[in-house]
Structure formats: C-alpha cells, structure tokens
Amino acid sequence: PISMSTTLPFAGEAFLKDPVPPDVISERPFFTAQLFFTIIVLVVVAPYLLSKLDQTQADDKEAFVSVKWLPRLNIIGILLSGYWILSTSNNYYSARSVFVAPLLSNDECQHLIQSSHETAQRNLKQFPDNDEFKQSPKGWRKERHGSYPTTDLNLVTDPFTKEDRMYLGTRLHARLSPLISRLYGIPPASIRANDMFVVRYDAHEGQQALSAHTDEAHVSFNILLNDDFEGGGTRFHNRWTGEYMDVFPPKGSVLLSNAVIRHEGLPTTRGTRYILVGFLQVDRRHTFTGMNTGLSLFSSLLSMPWVHVRCKQGIAAILQRQRLEQTKLTDAIMYQWFTGMSTLLQYVGDLWAPHRSYSLIHADNGTGYLAALDAAPTFGAIWFQGQRRVKKVDKVIDRHDPRELS
Numbered sequence: 001p002i003s004m005s006t007t008l009p010f011a012g013e014a015f016l017k018d019p020v021p022p023d024v025i026s027e028r029p030f031f032t033a034q035l036f037f038t039i040i041v042l043v044v045v046a047p048y049l050l051s052k053l054d055q056t057q058a059d060d061k062e063a064f065v066s067v068k069w070l071p072r073l074n075i076i077g078i079l080l081s082g083y084w085i086l087s088t089s090n091n092y093y094s095a096r097s098v099f100v101a102p103l104l105s106n107d108e109c110q111h112l113i114q115s116s117h118e119t120a121q122r123n124l125k126q127f128p129d130n131d132e133f134k135q136s137p138k139g140w141r142k143e144r145h146g147s148y149p150t151t152d153l154n155l156v157t158d159p160f161t162k163e164d165r166m167y168l169g170t171r172l173h174a175r176l177s178p179l180i181s182r183l184y185g186i187p188p189a190s191i192r193a194n195d196m197f198v199v200r201y202d203a204h205e206g207q208q209a210l211s212a213h214t215d216e217a218h219v220s221f222n223i224l225l226n227d228d229f230e231g232g233g234t235r236f237h238n239r240w241t242g243e244y245m246d247v248f249p250p251k252g253s254v255l256l257s258n259a260v261i262r263h264e265g266l267p268t269t270r271g272t273r274y275i276l277v278g279f280l281q282v283d284r285r286h287t288f289t290g291m292n293t294g295l296s297l298f299s300s301l302l303s304m305p306w307v308h309v310r311c312k313q314g315i316a317a318i319l320q321r322q323r324l325e326q327t328k329l330t331d332a333i334m335y336q337w338f339t340g341m342s343t344l345l346q347y348v349g350d351l352w353a354p355h356r357s358y359s360l361i362h363a364d365n366g367t368g369y370l371a372a373l374d375a376a377p378t379f380g381a382i383w384f385q386g387q388r389r390v391k392k393v394d395k396v397i398d399r400h401d402p403r404e405l406s
Helices: 024-056 066-086 106-126 162-184 304-323 331-352 363-375
Strands: 097-102 152-154 191-202 210-213 219-224 229-231 234-237 244-247 253-258 262-265 268-282 356-359
Touching: 024 066, 024 162, 097 162, 097 244, 097 363, 106 152, 106 162, 106 191, 106 268, 162 219, 162 253, 162 268, 162 363, 244 356, 304 331
Parallel strands: 097 356
Antiparallel strands: 097 253, 152 191, 191 268, 210 262, 219 253, 219 268, 229 268, 234 244, 234 262
16 A cells, blocks of 8 residues: 555546535635635735824824724634634535445455454354353454443454455555545545444344444444345434434445544344444554654644544543543643533534535446546555554553554
8 A cells, every 4th residue: 555645536536426525625725815815814904004094194093993993803804714714624514424435345245244253253262251252142242342332343452364454454445545535635644543343233132223422533434244134224413403314325335424423323123234333533643653644734723523533532631641640730721621622613513514414426336436446546544553552632652562463
C-alpha cells in the first residue's frame, strides 16, 4: 500500500448514482475564500472606511459612527464566519448522514464468517476452562465491550491468522480507504482502526440486539456478511427531534457514518446475523512516525463531529487519570469544558445537519465498482497495527503490549 498524506482521485466516481456526494476536497478553496473575504471586509475594510467617515465629521463628536457600528460588524463577522464553517460538508452533508456501498463479494463474506468460526475454535482449544468461551456460542467473547457488550471476535486480540488479516486488509486498503476519503475529505494516512471485530447476533441463543449508543471513534462502519436471517438492521436516532431511520444494507455492503450518531442494532428474529465492525480514529499525526498526516482543518478543528469526539476522549482521559490517582490541577476545569462542549456539539449537530441515508452505488453496478477500486492504487490506512495503540488527547501514545501485525 502507498502511504500518503493526500488523496487520489476516487476510482469509483463514475459509478456514484444521483445525488452524487459533494466533492469535499474541491469545495474547500471556495469556503476558504468566503472566510477570508468575510474577515477582510468586516475586520479591515469596513473599520477603515468608518474611521475615514469619522475624520470627515471630526467637528461633530455625536456623529462618530465607528463607536456604534464596529461592535455590530464584529458580531456580523463572527456569525457569518460561523455560518460558512457550519455549511461545509463535514459539518452539514456528512455530519449525520449514513452511507451504503458495496464492499465485499459473497465469497469474501463467507471467507470471513468461516475464519471467525475457526478463530472461535482456537479460543476454545487454547482456553478450555474459560467460562466466557464455554458459554454459547462457544469460543466467542461476550464481555469485551463493557458498557455495550457484543458477542464478537477481535481481528487483533483473538487468534485470527496473519493470512486472515492480510486477506481483509488488502480489500480495506483498496475499497474502504478511498471511499472514506471521498466522503469525508480525510487522507488515508490519517485513518487508524482502533477496534475491528466480527459480531454475531443470534435469534434464539446469545445476543439478539444492541441498545442505543454512540461509538468510541470518529468514523465507524459495519459490513453485513450474510443474509440468511430475519430481522436485524441498524436504527439511527436524531436526539433533537426524537425521530429515527432504519437502514438495511444488502449483503457485502458497508454502512458508513460518523460515530457520534446515536444508533442501535435491531433484533435478529430468525437465524444468525454476522457483521464486521470497525471503529476508526482520524489522527492529525501518524501513530508510528509522528509525521503530519495531511488532515485538513476542515476535517479536524473546524469539524463539529471531529471536535466532539476529541472532547469525549478528553473526558475519558481525565476519568482515567482519576482512577489512577494521577490527576492534574487543571482536570476539574477541563472536565467541565469538555463536557459542556461535547453536549453543545452533540445537539447543534443533531439540529443543524440533516439525518439521511444514501445508497451510493446502483445494485447492478456493484461488481464493476469494486473492480475499478481494486485496479486503482491502494491507500495507506492503518487497519490492524494501530489497535493496540491508544492516542490520548494530550498526544501521549500508549504503546503497551506492542505486536507486529501485517
């Protein structure tokens, strides 16, 4: 794969159906020009003209207009700049949208399901006395996610083979990285999977559904691996209006969204439903090299979903320091700041951004779309190595238990 801090043209562009997603990268110079023009006019030009007008009326102290209009111009400038920022794709189009597109073939889906069953058998063989693994379904984890546990197997910490990860990683490099870059304007080098796992929902034993929650990531995805079941699907909630939308992607399709959208897994009523889930971090600096990933301000500090997640990570970091009794003098103030900003960004995002789902590729074009992506240069995201690295808000990287993975 090619590690890069810039994006390449999207190889699947010709297959996107109407309405075609906005070109996030191309629109940024336009918004930059709007911000620059607003600042120049309201901060430089207008005050200068007002001062000239004051000078012509110097004999009449009551006629000074700058005292009256400068504060108003400042407010107008702030509001207008905020509007331009909120109108960018990262804050409007993609902030609460859910995208569906083909990602894996039927054979590739079956390969991952079979690999998962083999991994579960390895768990059971290696830890025959583990109570968790002895529970049905045997060999699968049930307690790995504390607040919202799922019946799952992690691609890194559970004994998937190196070949299993290479098989999946090749397809994610070719197909998922460029799609994320196209929709969110995120360079592939900034994408790092912090958790990737196969989940199973069983109608009659084990877990049937998952209650409403948000994911601990910037962007999350799930890929449906089978269709021989009934029920299932994902429900996305608007916390402001109380409305929701249910999304049922076809087999092999990826469901992609910002992780701050509240969602739940609907009950599986017959059979077993398998999905591959990924929680993706979007880093401004590369986890291993420390180099700038090329992440734009529009996708980071000027993006409400990105800042929202960083605030949540700040809260988690402070709580972790409290548990370890390593608190800092500023923790109390920063905790209030992060909590307030997180709540504000959550509700502003739900109110401002439309909640919609988009099927990006027509069903008849799925094979050609995947072939076009496979033929293009691959992208250098971090799919497996970064799962054992925890990048905190203060940029300290926890390198506990490092592992060399392909």
